[in-house]
Amino acid sequence: MLIPHPLLGLRDAEEFTYLGDASLLDRPDPHAPDAAQQFYEYQHLRDNPAGIHRELWFHEQGDRSWLIVTRNTLTHEILGAELARDAKGAKA
Amino acid sequence: MTRLSGGLIDRSRSLTFTFDGKTYQGHAGDTLASALLANDVRLMGRSFKYHRPRGVIASGSEEPNALVELRGGAWQEPNTRATVAELFDGLAARSQNKVGSLGFDLLAVNDLLSPFFSAGFYYKTFMWPRAFWEKLYEPAIRRAAGLGSLTHEPDPDAYDAGFLHCDLLVIGGGAAGLTAALTAARAGAQVILADEDFRLGGRLLAESAPLDRPATDWIAGIEAEFAGLPNLRVMRRTTVWGAFDHGIYGAVERVSDHLASPGKRVRQTLWRITTKRAILASGATERHIPFADNDRPGVMLSGAMRAYANRWAVSPAKRVAIFTNNDDGHRTARDLLAKGVEIAAVIDPRPAASGAGYRTIQGHVTGTKGRLGLSRIEVTANGRSEWIDCGALGVSGGWNPNIQIASHHRGRPVWHDGLQAFVAGPGGPVGLIPAGATSGQSSTAQALVSGAKAAQAALADLGITATLPDLPQAEDQALNLKPLWHVPGKSRAWVDFQNDVTVKDIKLAYQENMRPVEHLKRWTTLGMATDQGKTSNVTGLAVMAELTGQSIQSTGTTIFRPPYTPVALSVLGGGDTGTHFRPRRLTPTHDWASRQGAVFVEVGQWMRAQYFPRAGETTWRQTVDREVLATRTGVGICDVTTLGKIDVQGADAGEFLDRVYCNAMKSLKVGMVRYGLMLREDGFAWDDGTCARLAETQYVVTTTTANAGTIYRHLEFCRQCLWPELDVQLISTTDAWAQLSVAGPNARKLLQRVVDGFDLSNESFPFMACANLTVCGGLRARLFRISFSGELAYEIAVPARYGNALIERLIDIGADLGATPYGTETLGVLRIEKGHAAGNELNGQTTAQMLGMGRMVSTKKDSIGAVLSRREGLVAERRVLVGLQPVDASQPVVAGSHLFAEGAAQDTASDQGWITSACYSPHVGSAIGLGYLDNGDAQLGEQIVAANPLQAQQVVLRVVSPHFVDPEGGRVRD
The missing domain is CATH 2.40.30.110 (Aminomethyltransferase beta-barrel domains)
Structure with a gap:
């Protein structure tokens, strides 16, 4: 697989380490009244879509960027990749 | 010798080889199969299940029968197809899957028991009692039903792996592949042409007159032009065996399999080819027609018979017959006739089919005779049978395009009514374009045009304009095929030779309701094993379709997976075996430790000194006890470089560390160190280490050796994905600094001798202090007063390249203080004696509370894992x-x-x-x-x-x- 790194262009997937669903960016508020429940869901509950999936990849053998890669889990087609810190920044 | 005239063998070069211990002669350009045929050897193997005598049926990589063991000793390779084994001087080959000799195989008794060995036999028979399976049934079956044997010795050959990149990969160097590569290379694109054969040309080499000029002349002209094109790489003996995501293809190049003395060359190379576009010009494989006793040595594919005659100048017999349902079989008859081979008859069920110069019978082949090789065939026409003498029979049932790679990514083959075969369909690997036979072209002329046009289209996608080359006039005949999937009869008619699957077995599968193709395959083993049904799959499906009354298209086809042809596990490893299996990291003091005779242990990728035996010590325990006591009474020195070191800098470094450690770090004073514990987000303890604040905005944290990589990854996740607003930067400095633990009552005295005027007194440099300083007259260093052993101890870090010199200096100048190097065993004893947790205690199932550190998890701040560490279940632990x-x-x-x-x-x-x-x-x-x-x-x-x-x-x-x-x-x- 090839991953289109936003800074470095197409890079082989072997250079990356996979983590999982990009929902891990949304760490709950630890001070919320239902923080325990929210953290339980954050930690353990994931969607497992057959189709479009936003997921986290770490360019471990490269520039050490965390990327959010949008991938079709059925075809492995990669629809895009962005720096996680940009995505997180845009959300904030 | 049954050599004919002509051919593409070099008669000036004779090669000597052996088969089952007997010596034979062949020529350069021969395969083992062609050379054996030229020596009148037709019996080449025994079948998988019934141990029936078998001969070669094909001339290429699709061969199901002629599987042999090549070479000897540790070099022995089982299940090699004789049809692709390039002959070299001294080649030694043996037949396999037999008990006794190939001519008299004791296990041929299985053939007499065949009524018991029908489809699903193993599943039905060997179920009970359960305990018998492992001890009795499986070993017996494995011995009786099988192919070649393994040597059980390590593979002595070398292998390599490499990466290639191109605009266009052309898979197959036949008519379509050659014009595709030529078109693309002339346009300036980066092109790779890969072909599994040792000679380019594909079927062009097997035909008598496919072009308006000698095919070899045309190919030679193209090869000459190829040689002058630096943007084209021609890879002969290279099989593209699989399509992977995003235009990546796997290929194996047989670098030295064909050489008598490979010298220092690797045996094979695994190539990963990253392409923008690829063209599948892999040609087609002929299929046979099952009829009674159609598996005798001498019964072969008609196209293969023609290839042996035209390319290798050999006929399997002096008198042959052809059984065909299309015009291609007549082409074989004509070519063999022209070479002086006697044509006994051409049996063709189509009305009014005939050819000049030989007898044509409108009928079917309904039986054969000849124990170890064909001697006669029975032909039935108009209800009357006759026996015809012949030593070989060429069978042609049509051609199946080699669409395997096009179906690797859920590409669904499409049924082509005109060809009565599956061609490449939609949905296959992105960027792969079929050309020639795989796109449904059946003549040489069509293939030539199709290859060039496919290349032009592929390059147009990439914005490169390519011009179609001038092409020679070529053969352009239709097959005029009339479907004939098997000849009905009561005797066994083989569909899959390698797995001994007959028409009857498919009927039985049908009766037992194993009708979907995936069930059919598994119940009968149709299309399994090394040939993956290249000559049998479609025929098997057609027989099932006939039984169910469905069309072949709706009966479907099994999905092809890599590899296209068998690939040795060794080459998949690419030579990464033994010490090359994974990277080996050496500590900065490795050379010194080696000179001291240290025993090393693998810790992750690191080689660490385990202990330093001295003369007279006979057990490792003696050594370790001495090292422990020397440390507790004098001073011990240990390389602890392998612990992860992460430099954390920035205005928010303290805040960041507060959030990743369960205990507080922001409050740590400059010049001090604190023990730190990290939790996973699920609340369990993860990793521990020290956190030293070297400056207002600079911390250095350590991790355990095992978690150095994962903790760094996690901290980058926290920094980039959770809190990008924090001003903090991370870098791993594990390899940059050599770090030595200096522990024991004499530690201070020893270090005092190397520091440059630095005050080490307890008052100015207390427990848990840290500092930047210089040692040994100006070498920059870091000093941490931390202890894993429970003794007065320091860790001193210097730039990695000085690590070896520093340990040498410390041991040298500390002799009077009892300075003793120690390894990981002593490190372990010291920390267990002190009660410090390590990987065994931090195993991912334990909590801070279990470690006796429950109160370290700060409730005044949030940190990773803090919320879930307060879960009921964990608190109740x-x-x-x-x-x-x-x-x-x-x-x-x-x-x-x-x-x-x-x-x-x-x-x-x-x-x-x-x-x-x-x-x-x-x-x-x-x-x-x-x-x-x-x-x-x-x-x-x-x-x-x-x-x-x-x-x-x-x-x-x-x-x-x-x-x-x-x-x-x-x-x-x-």
């Missing part, structure tokens, strides 16, 4: 870390033993915990251990039983403090 010591000092303590109350039943319900770490303690004078014990803090002084059922061992232990050495911690602060 009552097991805590304790020390364990045998009541009888001579008894052992074994890590992994479980703890039970004395007299209690030893079962899960009464389990009280387990021993995590154990060692012999020279300080205590007995074995000791650490472990987790229910309410351990309340059980101090009590006795408990450690059960080790694996060795039927029961040892009574006393529960003690985990700090066997200096529980008050006076030494570290001294």
Whole structure:
């Protein structure tokens, strides 16, 4: 697989380490009244879509960027990749 | 010798080879199969299940029968197709899957028992009693039904792996592949042409007159042009065996398999080819027509028979017959006739089919004779049968395009009514364009045009304009095929030769309702094994379609997966075996430690000194006991470089560390170090280490050796994905700094001798202090007063390249202080004696509370894992870390033993915990251990039983403090 790194262009997937669903960016508020429940869901509950999936990849053998890669889990087609810190920044 | 005239063999070069110990001669350009045929050897193997005598049926990589063992000793390679084994001088080959000789195989008794060995036989028969499977059934079946044997010796050959990139990969160097590569290379694109054969040309080499000029002349012209095109790489003997995501293809190049003395060359190379576009010009494989007893040596594919005659100048017999349902069979008859081979008859069920110069019978072949090779065929026409003498029979049932790679990514083959075959359909690998036979072209002329046009289209996608080359006039005949999937009859008619699957087996599968193709395959084993049904799959499907009354398209086809042809596991490893299996990291003091005769141990990728034996020490325990006592009474030195080191800098560095460690770090004073514990987000303990604040905005944190990579990754996740607003930067400096632990009562005295005027007194550099300084006259260094051993101890770091010199200097100038190097064994004993947790205690299933550090998890701030560490289940955890010591000092303590109350039943319900770490303690004078014990803090002084059922061992232990050495911690602060 090839991953289109936003800074470095197409890079082989072997250079990356996979983590999982990009929902891990949304760490709950630890001070919320239902923080325990929210953290339980954050930690353990994931969607497992057959189709479009936003997921986290770490360019471990490269520039050490965390990327959010949008991938079709059925075809492995990669629809895009962005720096996680940009995505997180845009959300904030 | 049955050599004919012509051919593409070099008669001036004779090669000597052996088959089953007998010596034969062949020529350069021969394959093992063609050379054997030229020596009148038709019997080449035994079938998988019935041990029927078998000969070669094909001339290429699709061969199901002629599987042999090549070479000998550790070099022995089983299941090699004789049709692709390039002949070289001294080649030694043996037949396989037999007991006795190939001509008289004792297991041929299986053939007589065939009524019992029908489809699904193994599934039905060997089910009960269950215990018999492993001991009796499986070994017997494996011995009887099988192919070649393994040597059980390590592979002595070298392999390599490489990466290639191109605009266009052309798979196959036949008519379509050659014009595709030519078109693309002339346009300036980066092109790779890969072909599995040792000679380019594909079927062009097998035909008598496919072009308006000699095909070899045309190919030679193209090869000459190729040689002058630096943007084209031609890879002969290279099989593209699989399509992977995003235009990546796997290929194996047989670098030296064909050489008598490979010298220092690797045997094979695994190539990963990253492409923008690819063209599948892999041609087609002929299929046969099942009829009664159609598996005798001498019955072969008609196209293969023609290839042997035209390319290798050999005929399997002097008198041959052809059985065909299309015009291609007549082409074989004409070519063989022209070479002087006698054509006994051409049997063709189509009305009005005939050819000049030979007898044509409108009928079917309905039987054969000849125990170890064909002698006669029975031909039935108009209800009357006759026997015709012939030594070989060419069978042509049409051609199946080699669409395997086009179907690797869920590409669904499409049925082509005109060809009566599957061609490449939509949905296959993105960027792969079929050309020639795989796109449904059946003549040479069509293939030539199709290849060039495919290349033009592929390059147009990439914005490169390509011009179609001038092409020669070529053969452009239709097959005029009339479907004939098998000749009905009562005797066995083989569909899949390699797996001994007959038409009857498919009928049985149908009767037993194993009708979907995937069930059919597994019930009968149709299309399994090394040939993956290249000559049998479609025929098998057609027979099933006939039985169900469905069309072949709706019957479907099984999905092809890589590899296209068998690939050796060795080449998939690409030579990464033994010490090359993974990277080996050496510590900065490795050279010095080697010179001291250190014994090394693999720790992850690192090679660490395990202990330093001295003359006279006969066991490792003697060495380790000495190293431990030397450290506790003098000073010991250990390379601890392998611990992860992460430099954390930025205005928000303290805030960042507060969020990743469960305890506070922001409050740490500059020049001080603090122990830190990290939790996983699920609340369990993850990793521990030290955190040193070297400056207002700079911390250096350490991780365990095992977690150096994962913790760094996690910290980058926290920084980039959770809190990008923080001003903090991270870099791993594990390899940049050599770090030595200097521990023991003489540690200060020793270090005083190397520091450049630095005050090491307890007042100015107390326990848990850190500093930047210089040593040995100006070498920059870092000093940390931290202790893993419980002794007065420091860790000193210098740039990695000075690590070797520093340990040498310290040992040298510390001789009078008892300076002693120690390894990981002693490191372990020292920390167990002190009760410090390590990987055994931090195993991912334990909590801060269990480690006795529950109060470290700050409630004043949030940190990773803090919320879930307060879960009910974790808070209720009552097991805590304790020390364990045998009541009888001579008894052992074994890590992994479980703890039970004395007299209690030893079962899960009464389990009280387990021993995590154990060692012999020279300080205590007995074995000791650490472990987790229910309410351990309340059980101090009590006795408990450690059960080790694996060795039927029961040892009574006393529960003690985990700090066997200096529980008050006076030494570290001294």
